[in-house]
Amino acid sequence: MDNVLIMGIESSCDETSVSILSGGKTILSNIISSQISIHREFGGVVPEIASRQHLEAINGVMQAALDEAGVTLADINAIAVTAGPGLVGALLVGVSFAKALAYSLGIPLIPVHHIEGHISANYVAHPDLEPPFVCLVASGGHSHIVYAKDYSDFEILGRTRDDAAGEAFDKISRVLGLGYPGGPAVEKAAESGNKTAFKFPRVHLDNRFDFSFSGVKTAVINEIHKVKQKNEDLNINDVAASFQEAVTDILVENTIAAAKFKNVKTVCMAGGVASNTYLKNKMADSASKCGITLYSPPPVLCTDNAAMIACAGYFEYKKGNFSDLSLNAYPSLQLGENIIM
Numbered sequence: 001m002d003n004v005l006i007m008g009i010e011s012s013c014d015e016t017s018v019s020i021l022s023g024g025k026t027i028l029s030n031i032i033s034s035q036i037s038i039h040r041e042f043g044g045v046v047p048e049i050a051s052r053q054h055l056e057a058i059n060g061v062m063q064a065a066l067d068e069a070g071v072t073l074a075d076i077n078a079i080a081v082t083a084g085p086g087l088v089g090a091l092l093v094g095v096s097f098a099k100a101l102a103y104s105l106g107i108p109l110i111p112v113h114h115i116e117g118h119i120s121a122n123y124v125a126h127p128d129l130e131p132p133f134v135c136l137v138a139s140g141g142h143s144h145i146v147y148a149k150d151y152s153d154f155e156i157l158g159r160t161r162d163d164a165a166g167e168a169f170d171k172i173s174r175v176l177g178l179g180y181p182g183g184p185a186v187e188k189a190a191e192s193g194n195k196t197a198f199k200f201p202r203v204h205l206d207n208r209f210d211f212s213f214s215g216v217k218t219a220v221i222n223e224i225h226k227v228k229q230k231n232e233d234l235n236i237n238d239v240a241a242s243f244q245e246a247v248t249d250i251l252v253e254n255t256i257a258a259a260k261f262k263n264v265k266t267v268c269m270a271g272g273v274a275s276n277t278y279l280k281n282k283m284a285d286s287a288s289k290c291g292i293t294l295y296s297p298p299p300v301l302c303t304d305n306a307a308m309i310a311c312a313g314y315f316e317y318k319k320g321n322f323s324d325l326s327l328n329a330y331p332s333l334q335l336g337e338n339i340i341m
């Protein structure tokens with residue numbers, strides 16, 4: 001089992017990625033073809049363009065993954081693929097490709113939930129990590145606080161009621177004219193800004209682990225309008241720093257509260273927003289004050305990649321959670337929802 005070779009395939013949004021993992025956690029290759037430069041001129045991901053780009057890229061990305069790993073298709077033991085959630089056309093490219101490979105090679109096909117993938121990136125980055133733990137999953141499409149009871153057994157403790165954290169970063173970046181994707185641009189601008197210049201709202205909801213980022217987004221936009229109406233100069237860096245402060249405060253507060261609620265001493269982070277160094281440092285400070293150990297993947301394993309899908313696939317492989325060839329793409333798939341046919 002420890003030498004099993006899993007090929008992971010990820011195509012749910014704007015990254016075409018294929019990875020080969022040995023024993024579930026050792027990366028032999030993790031090739032990521034990003035479409036960011038293509039979508040940048042539109043200010044966000046254009047679904048139809050994304051599907052076409054995946055189609056063009058996937059064969060070459062798979063070959064590069066095999067070459068870098070120094071293996072051939074005949075060596076692969078199973079194919080793990082993101083089956084949802086995500087853009088339906090984009091998902092279908094990966095799912096169809098995975099089905100064709102599994103069929104022609106006569107090996108198991110493993111559907112993987114994209115968020116389970118993001119969480120599993122922590123096992124790749126920290127092979128000694130074991131469940132249970134609480135994980136903050138914050139990306140462009142999701143903001144969840146998940147209790148990972150076991151390798152593929154999850155309970156969602158909190159979720160966003162409106163925008164995902166990464167989506168809020170992207171929108172604020174756009175109104176500040178900082179470009180796409182917004183997270184890294186806002187983080188960079190914030191480095192030279194004053195985080196106490198503006199007091200943006202921190203929303204607390206009746207489920208104390210849920211998030212809402214639409215209020216902070218509106219507050220930022222109103223503040224920008226006010227400054228412009230007064231014909232004053234807007235210090236973009238101050239807005240970015242104050243916005244980042246508000247968002248990271250609530251992400252950290254809710255995650256640590258959830259860890260205390262579940263009485264776990266391990267917290268993980270996942271998703272594109274987890275590559276934000278300011279957030280990582282704030283989470284680490286808060287965790288250490290409570291005797292909690294923080295794990296987070298390096299940036300390349302935070303944003304979308306296929307190594308995380310192959311890792312999640314490995315744990316499903318051990319349980320025999322295989323799909324037949326009627327597997328579809330599930331754009332709104334819920335974590336824990338059974339799609340095995």
Ligand code: KG4
Binds near residue numbers: 138165182271273304
């Ligand atoms: O996980 P991911 O690659 O794709 C989804 O599954 O959505 O996450 C992309 C999101 C984008 O919204 C991007 O702006 C955000 O992650 N992001 C960041 C940072 N790097 C990427 N947000 C805040 N700070 C960053 N450094």
Ligand code: ZN
Binds near residue numbers: 139140271303
């Ligand atoms: Zn993602």
